[in-house]
Amino acid sequence: MFIPEVDTVPAAASEKPDRRESILEAALELFAERGFHGTAVPAVAEVAHVGAGTIYRYFASKEDLVNVVYKRWKGALAHAIVTDFPLHATAREQFHAFFSRAIDFATEHPRAFKFLELHHHAPYLDARSRALESEIFAPAVAFFETTREKQITKDMPSEVLMALVWGAIVGLVKGAWEKRLRLTKDVIAHAESCCWEAIRA
Amino acid sequence: MFIPEVDTVPAAASEKPDRRESILEAALELFAERGFHGTAVPAVAEVAHVGAGTIYRYFASKEDLVNVVYKRWKGALAHAIVTDFPLHATAREQFHAFFSRAIDFATEHPRAFKFLELHHHAPYLDARSRALESEIFAPAVAFFETTREKQITKDMPSEVLMALVWGAIVGLVKGAWEKRLRLTKDVIAHAESCCWEAIRA
Amino acid sequence: MFIPEVDTVPAAASEKPDRRESILEAALELFAERGFHGTAVPAVAEVAHVGAGTIYRYFASKEDLVNVVYKRWKGALAHAIVTDFPLHATAREQFHAFFSRAIDFATEHPRAFKFLELHHHAPYLDARSRALESEIFAPAVAFFETTREKQITKDMPSEVLMALVWGAIVGLVKGAWEKRLRLTKDVIAHAESCCWEAIRA
């Protein structure tokens, strides 16, 4: 849809050991755990089981690498949310879809979600990476525009509703990482319900 | 109350140029902007208008410095929320107080709030700093325990409600930083309302 | 015999420029001349014709480097003395062998001898290096034990005789370094004679 020429997460297991892929995987893991400046390129190489020099055959620099990882997973998150989105369902159902898909993504790809949160608006992200940030929120904002007009959701700026809901989702996921809470099916369902009540008219 | 022996933010303007203070100020600024590993000690020294060596007269190491900054501002946040907290007001009023104080703190000390968010659970934080993390949430969690029992708030784990509300607050503040939204009095009031509706029974 | 798993001095000229070897060579030279604390790692790198960072590819730290140099040359000295030692010759001949070999070592490897003297019992030497110190004297002490029982050497603690003889050897070598005297064949022979007369019964 609006996810452009960024490389995507490989759908299924590839047969041969793809070096580029293992580098991206290793980078995701280390950047998510230790941050950009806290991660040494040779450390990425080691986790990826490639030589340090090999990374520079696939990526121009450490900055380039982090940007590729960022774009890939930001795209993957957008993709996970919008693919086959029930555009013609009720607003309530659409919200449920959005919420569930976001939580599902965070549960299935915890490191990617952590990485995206940690590197959000970092100074070493390039223009393209930063642009993706707003793009991903665009459809959700549009959703709130529509539902507000129909007086289904509260009469507040869409960006504010978006910030509240996305913030709550991130709060939930972080709570789960830090073992302060467990994201059971039940908890997720109730939390979704809470968020809906927060925003509905 | 539960704010311990950490050094506090100086109340008013001091008369003479306090080096320790300017170092802490500079560190807060740079750590908030570039992160721990992304900030060089001489950069802190330059912003603080002191020699690089001077930092080591006041702090044992870069790690020590970040921990002092962390404890100071985590303590300040806790202080801002709990000082003269209307413990005997209604649950609704208490929630309002909590929400407003958090937003006020983030508005008055945006760099401190950003710093705390960015360094949350970082591996270079010491035991004392980490302990403060849970301590700060403790009274809020207790609030949700009480109100849930009285069927004022939803029958969900307090930590989940806490995560949703705190997440929403952080989402709001980040939205404001990134200029996606403006935190007017009106927006804050409405957002608070949303959050209450999210959690009330 | 008692020379353990320490790396040894390379026997002959190697074909390609071995960086580890040139670092050890440079370190020996500078540590012997200026001492441990008086020698900067970049200075070692410069003398070794390698980059400063390269040293850390071969040695964990400056301390590690000085310990490797110490063990190598302490081992070499021990080796030079005990290899093919005439254990079944007369006491007088054995003493001659010991004395000559020590002087020969100091003459052939003056920097190594100086290095060992200078770093003797230094606080940055590790347990293994310190252990070598006593190991090297052990056979000589044993020699004095035996000869004293046979009333060939004086009835004094072996360690005292050892200290006198080794001290005299070191005194001689230092005198030669400082150009106060010249270690000609004749001088060495006479000095050896003096030392034997000092200790014989």
Place this chain on the structure above:
Amino acid sequence: MFIPEVDTVPAAASEKPDRRESILEAALELFAERGFHGTAVPAVAEVAHVGAGTIYRYFASKEDLVNVVYKRWKGALAHAIVTDFPLHATAREQFHAFFSRAIDFATEHPRAFKFLELHHHAPYLDARSRALESEIFAPAVAFFETTREKQITKDMPSEVLMALVWGAIVGLVKGAWEKRLRLTKDVIAHAESCCWEAIRA
């Protein structure tokens, strides 16, 4: 006699706390233990119970300080040996006096003796300090010249005999430091005897 304008060790306890004196005392202790480059000037100040800046009121630099300490104690050693030297006693008695006085000095001022050994011929010693080195041996060398001519001592260069005897003394003292041997009266007497036998004709 030949000890010139170097400052001397204060004979008895002075009544008021003399800063210069405590600095020299502290410097002797630390330089002997950790070497010149291994000793920080503020560390000397701390041991001396003076401010770091105070050291620079009495000594131009760290190098100056080490040179003053060196000259003082080299002079003290020379003084201890030559004062009231029994110049008209027999050669045997003169040798005994020399040996005993050296050992006595090392026993009474172990740190000074260690300091002198450790800093012998160090590159940061100035011309005057270096000159003292030879001056101190001069009378001893003269002694050997005389006795050799009288065929009391061996027909060898005086410097060689000197090196052997002084080396043996140093070996003995180091052995005592390192607890390899104990310098009892008996051991000292026997050792002196050994040394005489080493050099006598």
Place this chain on the structure above:
DNA sequence: CATGAATGAGTTTTCATTCAT
């Protein structure tokens, strides 16, 4: 191509020396 050894610029930290008090 893939590598990993080599490197030098940059990092954190120490310390000899100065100077305002």
Place this chain on the structure above:
DNA sequence: TATGAATGAAAACTCATTCAT
């Protein structure tokens, strides 16, 4: 005069990047 806080130059050490193999 004595001080000790302040400093910047230099120390040990790390790491992004290159390049010979």
